[in-house]
Amino acid sequence: MAPRPILTVDGLSVEFRTRNGTVRALESVDLTVAKGEVLGIVGESGSGKSVTAYTVIGLLDKAGRPVAGSAEYDGVPLIGTREKDLADLRGREISMIFQNPRAALNPIRPVGKQIEDVLLRHNQATRQDAKEKAIAMLEKVRIVDPPLRYWSYPYELSGGMCQRVMIAIALACNPRLLIADEPTTGLDVTTQKATMDLVQELTRASGMSVILITHDLGMAAAYCDRIVVMRKGEIVEAAPVAQLFADPKHPYTQKLIAASPGPNSKLSDLTAVPDEMEDAAPVQAPDAPPVRVMPPSRAPLMEVTNLVKEFPRRDAKSVWPWQKSETADTVFRAVDDISFSLSRGESLGLVGESGCGKSTTSSIVTRLLDPTAGSVFFDGEDITAFRAAKFARLPQRRKIQMVFQDPTDSLNPRFSSADSISDPLRRMVGLSGAALTKRVEELSDMVGLPRHLLTRFPHQLSGGQKARVGIARAIAADPMLLVLDEPTSALDVSVQAVVLQLLDRLKQELGMSYIFVSHDLNVVRLLCERVIVMNKGKIVETGTAEDVLTRPQQDYTKTLIAAIPQLDPARWRPPQTAAAPVPKAAE
């Protein structure tokens, strides 16, 4: 072992006071970080990985309290130390990068000033040379034109740039330990790769230790030396990366690895059963409707031709309304003349980074948005002939339904699950009374939602259960086309696996067509037969999922695929199941 670990956590337990008594968030957690080591803490939401970090750095929520154990940083105890001493340590010795860079930066202070603040607080700079040093830091994190960006406000920078500024702040005082809490959540895959490469390069150069907290096994594998797997506040396994993936000891680790879709895994390989569902009702209840497997026919269901959507630009140059400027300056083409078609029973993936126009396209297809030009033929009819506001009352409405990205946001907090599922049935199918109740129960059986959860409100359900409610609502009116807008990006990997399998089964049973919008090529490949890659509102590449992923023709597609932190399965073990990433990027 290395001489003395820089951070030692020994038997740390943390309790939270809640309405229903105290809850143990951490249960005797032991871990060490050696000098220059990159330690990954991996686990699903609620596993206590962030609580560990926050306890160590002394930023634990008021309701939380360490009840046992100790944490030492280079011989200095961290638990029970006075806040003043901890504040000295934070930033100078231990730094942190937060999940949402835009929220972590002060929105009304230029980013350069925010770097200066840290430098001045820890006496690393004087008032005279602070600005110079701040600009040097900006340069170090490769922000283009640092003297100019010094004066930028966080809202003027992209998410990736904000995260770079956060890194600059965190590294400004040359700390010896950096804690990165899901540093790339909400960033695009290519930005994620650039950010993580930067962190790796900068920390390696100065021999800094890093704790990388992530839910993404692929990322942990790519950037960590050693990985700690956490579950429900306990460490279930700790091992060097190679050993962990080659020979996972704990069943939970095995489950996690099995649930992560890799570049070669098939949908049936993902055999994870999340805890919440283990004791749930059987997926096929006895009185569920008989399975009717529809053969996919190749008749076209939807034809999109020359679709264009323009939005007015906010930063248009003309200040006064009478100053006419060029149209090209004042509008932003979110979707730029795209055409594609979709057959009955086919599933089509729409892939690209944020801002590529995939969500706009799906909004137009679901008729929530009016296109600027072009048309969408659905089942032989031009559905763009009706304005979006009118479309809600047309019979075609029930044929096109949607599953939303964020299961929490897409359920009305004041509606119980049953209310949410019955809403489309009442509106579009006209069911009521006993028939409605029966149909809601049928649907909940179909999506594997235990019936006793039907009376619950969204905040009483887990992420996976909320996703099921969202899917049940979408299929309630027997749609022919289901648009899935990143339906799994807010879910844990093991829940994602179950939801993907559910979607696949429903597609076969009900003969629906899918348009699957996602930034995650690995997930798209599992569910889709054909893929469209979009960039800047245009279609870059289209083809079968297999072709696009394994033999990408366009440079953009190649970069996109290369940016996913893939695990090379052969590196650790021969069999085909490998852990790979599920990078999340909220649109």
Added chain:
Amino acid sequence: MLRFAKHARYVLSENPVTAGAFLFFTLLILLAVFGPWIAPHDPLATNASNALQAPTWAHPFGTDHLGRDVFSRVIVATRLDLGIAVSAVALSFVIGSALGCSAGFWGGWTDRIVGRVSDTIMAFPLFVLAMGVVAALGNSVENIIYATAVINLPFYARVARNETSLRREAGFVLAARISGGSDARILATQVFPNILPPMMVQISLNMGWAILNAAGLSFIGLGVRPPAAEWGIMVAEGATYIVSGEWWLALFPGAALMLAVFCFNLMGDGLRDLVDPSRRT
């Protein structure tokens, strides 16, 4: 319903101050409903021989310059004051949230018109505006209610507009649209119930203002007319006697007014927690 009762019990037991405020509010309501039967004396009966008596057991709050029992008058006045405040607040809540919700939901011209109208109202010193309304329409209880409602309208419109515009693009609103809901229906069933928690805080704050406003109008002689029992008038009538040492005439109605306002302000957080589903477990 049982669920709601359990939730209410939790909210109240968690915060004793809120529980106290709710208790006092219940007392006010009881007084407002049963006041005339509880009051030991006729609030309007004058008795010149018994004028300006200091508090005694027979008259716990003393008697005023006409020999009327101040205790009875304070009790009976609850109905009028509370009635004015509740109806004014109800009126401005209904109209204000309807305007604010439409402004926030549809934006554009609706938003501009509603926004500018409430700006215009708020540009006036509100009490002066209320005085103007009562002076123009005439001195009656209904007009006090209208005046109080008008000056409180912009607050509801603004809160409702902001909360609605935050939720206009929420996933569950889009989902409702995809489920075939029309705009008005989505606004009523999806958006409006979700903006209730912040509106509740506004309501309880406003109740305090409304009571003060009604009493203030009466105090300057523009509201309820003597001899009706009303806290504002009683303070106004008693004010002239403070100098000569008869403090009880103004103190007790003033204290009632203060306690009522205080109670409404404290109720806000409790009300919000009551209507917020995510506070339930």
